[in-house]
Amino acid sequence: MKSLKIRQATVADVVSLSRLIRHTIRVSNAKDYDQKSIDMLCAIFEPEPVAERIENELILLCFADANLVGTVGLRGEYLRSLFVEPAYQGQGFGKVLTVRIEEEARQKAIPEMMLHSSLTAREFYAALGYEFVELQSYPEGPFVLMRKPLQ
Template sequence: MKLLKFRQATFADVVSLSELIRRTIRVSNSKDYDQKSIDLLCAIFEPEPVTERIEKELILLSFAGTRLVGTVGLKGDYLRSLFVEPVYQGQGFGRVLTTRIEEEARKNAMPEIMVHSSLTAQEFYSALGYNFVELQSYPEGPFVLMRKPLQ
């Protein structure tokens, strides 16, 4: 795995961040979600909503050299919006991003962290110690609420 660099997202990152997320959804989630769900999910990550997220939550970006390869967010005690560029998936980048955001949650003295996992990512989170809480239904499709103790 290439050495990753991290930094917090800024408004200058909105377009590239939005593109990374929407591309990842279209490639990675297509086996578990229908086209309508994919389109609804992508709409959540258009540039305007991404701008609003940057204002309200911690969003970290990861770079391999100068290339944006992944992102993860933290809002309250929720891990949010973990996405890794499809060509970099399966190489440990998601694990590194998850560890980084869990460190941020620990700094804020959170006893646990929650995630609304896509069906696609449920096994990934399980392998990192997240436990199934319940299956939830949204207009964008089903998601799995999971939690992990941080002690």
């Protein structure tokens, strides 16, 4: 794996972070979601809402060499917004980010992680020990509520 650097996002990262997330949604989720759902998801990650998230939750960025390749967030007991640039998927970056955010949650004495997985990422999370709770429906499409004890 390339030289990795993980750091907390700042407001200076808003544009590049928004671009990474929206590009990843458009490429990675196209097989599981219709265009309307993808457009609605992308709207959630325009720069202004991303700036609000940076102010209200812990968001980590992952760089391989100098390239922004992934991100993950933590809000309360929820793992949020794990995205890896499509060209870097399958190389372990998602797992590294998930393990790191779980460590952050443990430090905050959070006993169980929850997440809303896209249909696309469900198997990824299952392989990391997350269990199916229920299928949920949102205007942006169906998502899978999952959980994992952090003991």
